[in-house]
Amino acid sequence: MKKWILLVLTCILVLGQIIFIPPEIYAKDSIYDYDIIYSNFNIYKVYSGPSSKYTGFTIKKDIVITSITTYHYINEEKTPGQIALADEKGNVYGPWKAVGRTGQNGVKNAYWDVFPNITLKASDNTVYGVTVSDTSGWSYNSQSGGQGFIEIRGYEANSEKTVLTPTPTQTTPSTKNQSITLNQNIDIGKANVIGDLSKTQWSVAIPANTFAKNTQVKVNIPNNNSKYKSEGSHVLGSVVEITSGDGKPVRLKQPVTITMKLPADVKITDANMDDYVAAYWTGKGWDYIFPQIADLRKGIVKFSTSHFSTYGALKLTEQEKVKLYVQKMAVQQWADKNNRTLVMENIQDTFKIAFEKMGLSDATAQGELIRAVISENDFASLIVSAERGDVVSYTAKCGEMAANALIMKYKGGDKYLTNLAGKGAAAATGVGKALIKVYDGNYKGGAEELSLAFVNYFPAGRAFTATKEAISKGINTWRDSEIEYAYKSYNKMVGNGVYGFVSTDDWNTLLQQIGPALMRMQLEAKQAYAAQRGISINDVYKDKTLSAKIDQEVSANLKKTFDKRKANEVNIKNREAEYTKIVQGFMRDGLLTRMSFGFAVDMDIETRLRTLFAVRQNILGIFDGKMPVLSIGENAEQNLNQAIAEWIRLGPKQRDKFYDWLEQKGYLIKGQSGSNNNGEDSNNPDPFKGGSVIPQGADSPFNVIPGNGTKKSN
Known part of the structure; x- marks a missing residue:
């Protein structure tokens, strides 16, 4: 069976070199706009010229193939040839002339792409085979089963998609040529819900006391989304335009919850769920909001916001995801570095005490070890343990990270640690003995001894309290979208009214507009204060002077954080290319x-991204x-x-x-x-x-x- 597939494909490809029928060209933003149907791409070393002249695959459902990509990394940058496909019943598709794309390290024509737009049937477990006109440069490895690399993208044939931008699914009971507008009067003393997820495909839940006075909220569903087009995304269904009162920008006193149902033809899977986001229209483009995974599995996006505007559910292109992730990580990596430094500044003396008593008295070595602990990708769990008040888990995590840091530096050839093995105080406290175990290959035993030695001398209570104090200064500020919005308004990165903020140069006026996010930060600071001192949160509130002081400290710390980021904005932006x-x-x-x-x-x-960046730093x-x-x-x-x-x-x-x-x-x-x-x-x-x-x-x-x-x- 394999032989006849190969024979048919070879004949077709040879004839295709003589009589070439150009492929039909379809409008599309990107190959990556569609899901992967099959791929044997992997990250391991590749070779050229697979022994098998075709790569086989099967499908479980009828699919429309929008693109086929093959990989030719060691190919002398030859001009792309042709790609063809056949099934075991003798049906042949193509050949299609491939278009080249540059691969990693600037290798030209490493990727060959074709855009068939054909439907394949999934009957009787039919085997399909892909081949290329020149297999000598076709990449393969053992992880690909010895077959040439291919990646096939498309969608289910019955999903009613086309290769053009998908037509939005109707999400309201209106006719296709009409907009729908709902007006609802809001009593400030009562909770309200506008819309019905089962009927209108969206809902807006408004808590009591969201507004300063009774008002009217208007929700408009436009008849089309033409004014909200964006190069990097597709709107799914209809957008929801929400305004209140006279329609001017306003910050809400309580966050409202917006829920939007995804169209029926959107199938959320483990492989594609990161393609979907909620989004806010800024007037110039979409600002994305990551939805909860559990909500996506239910076919909805759900989020809270403290301002009204236009919102939608979107599918991102691969390029747009890269852009979004890079922007997020450029800020988050800067913040993480500062946050880790802040925590370690508070607790480094406690680590030095433990290292000193373990026999590690060299100041340079201590500094190297502390920096290694800070860079540990599991450092975030240390903060989580402190946030939860779990001192036992916190102490164990400190011991584990200290042991891993010691082993990493020793394995990396640190001369000080090498010379300590079996000498003086280090041997007496078990460090030398543990390092010898590491040298002999018994990493687990060495790590356990190092961890126990560290914990034995570590002033855990003092370190735990110091970590809590650092947390109270707003370590995870930038993960709160409303704080991010406030910063952009403060730094004049957006125009007046965007995110509901009225532009102002007065810090106190801006604080008043931040509203719920600021109150949450102040509450967390009070909870941390109470936990550190073994008192109840009510005791903090009863002491009005103390409560006001904590609120002022939170506000002052927030301004310091804003100013510090503003001073580093150019450096943050410059990291985006990297x-x-x-x-x-x-x-x-x-x-x-x-x-x-x-x-x-x-x-x-x-x-996930923060973990990958942290691990990357550790390995480097x-x-x-x-x-x-x-x-x-x-x-x-x-x-x-x-x-x-x-x-x-x-x-x-x-x-x-x-x-x-x-x-x-x-x-x-x-x-x-x-x-x-x-x-x-x-x-x-x-x-x-x-x-x-x-x-x-x-x-x-x-x-x-x-x-x-x-x-x-x-």
């Missing part, structure tokens, strides 16, 4: 694919900021993402296996010294370029290969 490359690599190598590499289906995308710290390239055909970016996947897959409790993996790959080699860098502010700002292998003596039992070299043997 982060674009990183995020694109994450997406290409499957690190942002749910249910892969530890990406739990219920984890929000922001948490092992290699002096330059990811190794050990042989021809590898590239540093792919190696780094593969290491990130292993780090996350194994988790903090199996860090020993991660170091085993590094040794197996050849990144760590016994007998030579390595790096003492944490990956930050490296002399080589681009870790994907790598460096050269430079022997550095034999002080450490391990060598870190810093970049572009050939794999060494012991």
Whole structure:
């Protein structure tokens, strides 16, 4: 059966070189506007010229194929040829002339794309095969089953989509040529709900005391969405235009909840759920709101807002997702660095006390270890434990991170730690003994001993209180969209009325407009104060002077945070180009694919991205900021993402296996010294370029290969 498929496809491709029928061209924003039907792409090293001249796949439902992509990384940048498809019943599709796209590291024509727009039937488990006109440069590896790389995108044939922008599903009981307007008078003392999710496909829940006085709320459903078109997204269904009173911008005293039902033809899956967002129209474009995963599974988007405007449910293109993630991460990475520094400034003395009593008295080594702890991707769980008041979990997490930091620095060839093994106070406290276990390959045993030694000397109560105090200063400020909106208004990044803010240069006036978000921050600060001192929140409120003081401190800290970010805005913006490359690599190598590499289906995308960035920093710290390239055909970016996947897959409790993996790959080699860098502010700002292998003596039992070299043997 395989032979006849190959024979038919070969004949068609040969004839296609002589008599070529140009493919029909269809209007579309991007290949990535459609879901993946089948893909064997992966992040591992590739070779050229698969022994199998076709790649087979099956489908379970009738599908419309919008694009077929093949990969040709080692192909001398040849002009793309043709792609064809056939089934085992003798039906042949194509060939189609492929269009080339540049791949990683600037390789021209690495991707070949065609846009068939054909329907394939899923009858009797039919096997389909894809082939290309020149298989000599077609990429493959063992992870692809020895078959050439292909990626097929499209949609279910019965979903009534077209290759053009999908026609919005009717979401109101109106006719297609009419707008629908609902007006409802709001009594400030009562809760109100406008709309009915089962009938109108949307609802607006308005709590009591949302307005200062009785008012009228108007909800308009336009007959089309033409004025809300955006290059990076498609509106699903109809938008909802909401105004109150005279229609002027207003900040609400209570957040309202807006729920929108997705059209019936939108099928949410684990693979595509990150494509869908809620969004607010700023007058110039859409500002996106990440919905809850649980709501998406119900076929709805649901969010809270403190201002009225136009809202919609959208599907993002792949390019728009990259842009959104980069903008979020540029701010969040700056904030995370400051937040980690803030927490560690409060607790670093407690870590130094423990390290000192463990026999680690060198100030430089202590500083390196503390920086390693800060960069640990699990550092956020430390903050969560403090927020929950769980001192036991907090202490255990500190011990675990301290042990991992010690092992990472030791494995990285830190001379101070190497010299400590078996000497003086370190040996007496178990550090030397533990490091010897690590050297012998018993990472788990070494990590347990280091963790117990650390916890034994760690002033946990003092550190816990200090962490709580840092949290009360607003560590997670930028994850609150309303605070982000307030900052943009404060910094004049948006016009008057956007997000409901009236532009003002007076800080107190702006604070009054922030409303619910500010009150939440003030409440959290009071709760933290009460928890630290073992009193009730009511005791705090009863002391009006104290309560007012805490409110003032929150407001003052918020202004300091706004001013600090404003001063760094240019630097934050300048990081976007670098982060674009990183995020694109994450997406290409499957690190942002749910249910892969530890990406739990219920984890929000922001948490996933923060985890990936933190792990990336950790691994670069092992290699002096330059990811190794050990042989021809590898590239540093792919190696780094593969290491990130292993780090996350194994988790903090199996860090020993991660170091085993590094040794197996050849990144760590016994007998030579390595790096003492944490990956930050490296002399080589681009870790994907790598460096050269430079022997550095034999002080450490391990060598870190810093970049572009050939794999060494012991």
